Amino acid sequence: MASAIEIESLRKEYRSIRGRTTVAVDGLDLDVPEGGVFGFLGPNGAGKTTTIRCLLGLVAPGAGRVRVLGSEIPRALPSVIRRVGAIVETPALFPRFSGRRNLMILARIDGIGCTSVDAALTRVGLADRADDLVKTYSLGMKQRLGIAAALLKDPAMLLLDEPANGLDPAGIVEVRGLLRSLGAEGRTVFVSSHILSEVQHTADRVAILARGKLVASGPVREVLATRQGSGVLVRLHDQRAGLDALVRAGFEAEPAGTSVRVSIAAEAADRVSRALAEAGLYPIELRPDEVDLETVFLELTKADDVEPAS
Amino acid sequence: MIGLVSSEWLRIRSRRLVKVLAAVALAGIVIALVIGAAQSRRPSADELESARLSAEAARDDCIAQGGFGAVEPGGDVEAFCRQEMNSAVFLGKPPMRLSELPETLRGTAFIAILVGLVIGASAVGASWQTGTITTILTWEPRRLRVAVVRAVVVATAVFMVVVALLGVLILLFWVTTSLRGLTSISEGWPSEVAGVVLRVSMLSAAASVIGGAIAMLGRNTAAALGAVFVYLAVLEGLVRGLRPALGRFLLGDNIATAVIGHEVTFGATTLTPGRAWVVVSIYTLGLAALAAAVFRVRDVH
Ligand SMILES: Nc1ncnc2c1ncn2[C@@H]1O[C@H](COP(=O)(O)OP(=O)(O)OP(=O)(O)O)[C@@H](O)[C@H]1O
Ligand SMILES: [Mg+2]
Numbered sequence: 363m364a365s366a367i368e369i370e371s372l373r374k375e376y377r378s379i380r381g382r383t384t385v386a387v388d389g390l391d392l393d394v395p396e397g398g399v400f401g402f403l404g405p406n407g408a409g410k411t412t413t414i415r416c417l418l419g420l421v422a423p424g425a426g427r428v429r430v431l432g433s434e435i436p437r438a439l440p441s442v443i444r445r446v447g448a449i450v451e452t453p454a455l456f457p458r459f460s461g462r463r464n465l466m467i468l469a470r471i472d473g474i475g476c477t478s479v480d481a482a483l484t485r486v487g488l489a490d491r492a493d494d495l496v497k498t499y500s501l502g503m504k505q506r507l508g509i510a511a512a513l514l515k516d517p518a519m520l521l522l523d524e525p526a527n528g529l530d531p532a533g534i535v536e537v538r539g540l541l542r543s544l545g546a547e548g549r550t551v552f553v554s555s556h557i558l559s560e561v562q563h564t565a566d567r568v569a570i571l572a573r574g575k576l577v578a579s580g581p582v583r584e585v586l587a588t589r590q591g592s593g594v595l596v597r598l599h600d601q602r603a604g605l606d607a608l609v610r611a612g613f614e615a616e617p618a619g620t621s622v623r624v625s626i627a628a629e630a631a632d633r634v635s636r637a638l639a640e641a642g643l644y645p646i647e648l649r650p651d652e653v654d655l656e657t658v659f660l661e662l663t664k665a666d667d668v669e670p671a672s
Numbered sequence: 673m674i675g676l677v678s679s680e681w682l683r684i685r686s687r688r689l690v691k692v693l694a695a696v697a698l699a700g701i702v703i704a705l706v707i708g709a710a711q712s713r714r715p716s717a718d719e720l721e722s723a724r725l726s727a728e729a730a731r732d733d734c735i736a737q738g739g740f741g742a743v744e745p746g747g748d749v750e751a752f753c754r755q756e757m758n759s760a761v762f763l764g765k766p767p768m769r770l771s772e773l774p775e776t777l778r779g780t781a782f783i784a785i786l787v788g789l790v791i792g793a794s795a796v797g798a799s800w801q802t803g804t805i806t807t808i809l810t811w812e813p814r815r816l817r818v819a820v821v822r823a824v825v826v827a828t829a830v831f832m833v834v835v836a837l838l839g840v841l842i843l844l845f846w847v848t849t850s851l852r853g854l855t856s857i858s859e860g861w862p863s864e865v866a867g868v869v870l871r872v873s874m875l876s877a878a879a880s881v882i883g884g885a886i887a888m889l890g891r892n893t894a895a896a897l898g899a900v901f902v903y904l905a906v907l908e909g910l911v912r913g914l915r916p917a918l919g920r921f922l923l924g925d926n927i928a929t930a931v932i933g934h935e936v937t938f939g940a941t942t943l944t945p946g947r948a949w950v951v952v953s954i955y956t957l958g959l960a961a962l963a964a965a966v967f968r969v970r971d972v973h
Contacts, residue, residue: 419813420806421971439813448810454803459686467686470679471811511807 364432366519366550367394367417372426374412374574386412388574390426394552394567399545401561401582402554403655404571405663410554411451413571414523418448431519444472447517449525453508457497461488461507464496468511482510487536501528509537519550526557538564562655572663586653588662594631596638597621597647607641608634623651673821676812680825689794693787694833700783701841709848712768723762731757760854768853771861773845777838777868781931784837784876788830789900792880795826797893806972819964823884827877834873842869867933875930878956885963916940926951 369392376384387409394400404410415421416428419436428435433442455464465479483492486506496504505528512520526537534557541564545551555561561568562582569579578585595618598604605622608615613634614625624634628650638645684690715723734740734753743752760766799805812818842865849855887896908922919925919941929936929948936943 415972418810420809421973422969436813443810443813446810450806450810451803454805454807456683456686456798456804457802458688463682463686467679467683468807468811470682471675471808473675515811 364396365393365429366396366431367392367552368427368429369393369413369417370427372413372416372428373424374409374416374421375424385574387416387423390571390574390576392569392576392579394550394569396550397545397548398566399541399551399553399564401565401568402552402571403556403558403561403568403659404554407573408571408663409574410571411523412574414448414450414521414552414554417521418443418446418450420450444515445518446521447512447515447519448521448523449508449512450521450523452527453504453511455496455504455507455511458495460493460495461499461503461510462492464507465511465514469514472515474514478514478516482513485513485540486510502530502533505529506533509540517549520544520552522551522553524554524556526555526560534560558655558659568655570659570662577662578658582655586655586658588658592627593623593625593651594628594634595621595623595647595649595651596634596645598638598643598645600643603641604638604643604645607638607643611637611641613637618651621647673817676817676821677825680821681829684795684825684829687791687795687798690791690829690833693791694837697783697787697837698840701837701844705841705844705848708768709852711765712848712852713765714767714852714854715763719763720759723759726762727757727759730762768845768849770846770849770853770855771857773842774861774864774868776845777841777865777872778931780838780841781872781875784834784872785879785927788834788876788879789883790897791830791833792826792883793887793896793900794883794893795880795887796822796884797887797891797896800887800891801893809972815968816964819888819967823881823960826880826884830880831873831877834876835869838869838872868931871931871933875927875952878952881956881960885959888963888967912939920947921951923952923955926955 369390372387372390372392373385374387376386378384390409390413392413402410402413412421416423417430417435419439422436430439430442431445433439435442456467459467462479462483465482466476469475469479480489480492483489486509488503488506488510491499491503496507499507505525509522509525512522522541525541526534529537538560541551541553545564545566553561553565565582567579567581568585570577570585578588596604596608597620601617601620601622605615605617608622608624615622617623626634631648631650635645635648731753734757735750739747739749739752743749760769799808808818809815846855883896883900886899887893890896890899904924908924911918911922916939919938920943925936925938925941925943926948929943929945930952933945935945
């Protein structure tokens with residue numbers, strides 16, 4: 363599979379006037395395949411935005427190589443940029459111009475016509491507010507306009523820095539649908555986000571960044587599997603009795619919240635049921651113990667997991 | 673490239689500040705001319721005749737007395753007396769005269785240049801303050817192009833706005849003097865008027881480039897305007913006081929000379945318009961080049 367983004371040993375430090383240096387990206391290696399949605403995750407200050415800025419030639423890396431759609435950045439940027447739509451941090455727009463005027467100003471740079479502007483506005487649900495000044499927009503509306511601007515070029519790749527930031531639940535669901543459909547159309551959607559449940563349901567692959575370093579990457583399922591010991595959760599009226607019965611029956615069991623966690627493949631859960639029934643106990647609930655992205659993320663990005671940068 | 677020009681053009685056209693400043697300037701022109709018209713009165717034929725006679729007598733007197741000692745040795749006494757002892761001097765309440773239009777136009781230079789400076793600084797500063805420079809660079813990453821196109825578009829827009837405003841001023845001035853003043857003009861008047869309009873407009877455009885360049889360096893509008901004022905008011909004042917020999921390189925004095933259009937003496941130094949234009953161009957292009965060079969390599973946040 364061809365790579366849409368290749369990052370090799372990328373490093374970026376910021377120097378303050380007082381000589382303090384902050385290592386924002388610390389030797390990052392990353393490969394994003396073409397097509398589909400790629401979730402780029404990391405806690406605040408992990409270096410996500412800085413990485414995206416490097417991909418767009420907005421900041422010059424201290425070291426490392428970056429290729430976007432097969433071309434070296436920043437050398438080949440002028441030709442690549444036509445196929446890349448981007449939002450960096452919060453979308454930066456002209457507050458005193460209308461939404462439509464904002465898009466027109468950008469569209470003209472690439473000779474894109476009014477029809478595409480209207481189509482983009484409609485696609486993000488802003489058509490009826492298009493002629494209001496952007497400074498009168500809500501945060502979510504600005505975010506939508508940013509997405510519309512990114513879509514304007516009909517890009518092969520989208521770099522979206524927290525596109526769901528500030529959106530209401532309906533908006534989040536909309537953006538989720540939008541990202542999925544963009545990915546399904548064969549575009550590469552590289553999206554950073556803090557809403558992990560969202561990413562888990564939208565992204566095909568993820569990379570997790572902590573303090574400028576990559577701590578995990580790959581298909582969502584594989585990343586989840588790194589921390590997922592298989593098991594089932596059993597909830598009973600009498601947790602204590604259930605735990606005793608299961609241990610007596612030879613299961614590896616331990617209390618987990620109000621439930622009991624049994625280390626066993628989810629497919630073998632019927633054996634747990636039977637053991638409990640034989641002890642005269644009947645579960646209220648029996649379900650596979652799934653690790654979610656949030657749990658994995660929090661474990662992987664715990665401060666002591668990564669050596670401090672800088 | 674054409675796309676970028678068209679985009680920048682749409683942006684400057686949409687800027688409210690440009691419209692507001694143009695409207696305020698227009699209102700200023702109208703108000704000033706209405707006041708001028710109210711105070712001006714076309715003299716009657718009798719008054720004109722008696723003023724002409726007084727002027728003639730005074731002129732003869734002036735020539736006879738060798739220019740009252742106001743002419744430098746070797747100077748043309750007769751030309752001096754002809755110019756100074758004109759009939760306008762002998763009219764009780766001087767009416768507005770079309771022949772004085774060039775002086776009025778020169779008087780607008782300060783404001784026009786200020787307007788150019790503010791428009792240029794804000795056209796660039798606003799992009800940094802709203803962060804839209806990031807957005808633009810994700811559409812056109814060739815920064816030199818972005819900088820040059822913006823400078824050219826903004827300077828052109830300022831030039832056109834100033835020409836248009838001065839055009840309105842000329843038209844209203846002509847209407848006012850036709851109705852309530854004197855319209856006699858000398859032979860060189862049209863070219864002098866055209867020259868002043870051209871010079872003021874060009875200097876305003878140059879000021880917009882200077883304002884934009886400093887805003888690019890400081891990434892902020894207010895900082896740019898502050899820097900220009902500190903430079904003109906404090907730094908040039910200090911240089912003038914402490915190192916008068918460097919006076920001929922001061923931006924302020926050279927701009928003034930360029931506006932006036934003939935040799936001007938500031939203290940010990942005499943500036944000529946030709947040299948003044950060279951100095952102003954060096955300041956303008958030098959700052960623009962510096963700003964573009966810094967912008968090319970700077971991280972954009
Ligand atoms: N312009 C800058 N000057 C100095 N330091 C910076 C600058 N921009 C970012 N940093 C530092 O670089 C590090 C990474 O910042 P970055 O914005 O890339 O993080 P992020 O992953 O996008 O965080 P968030 O989730 O909060 O958006 C942080 O420590 C930050 O303080
Ligand atoms: Mg960020």
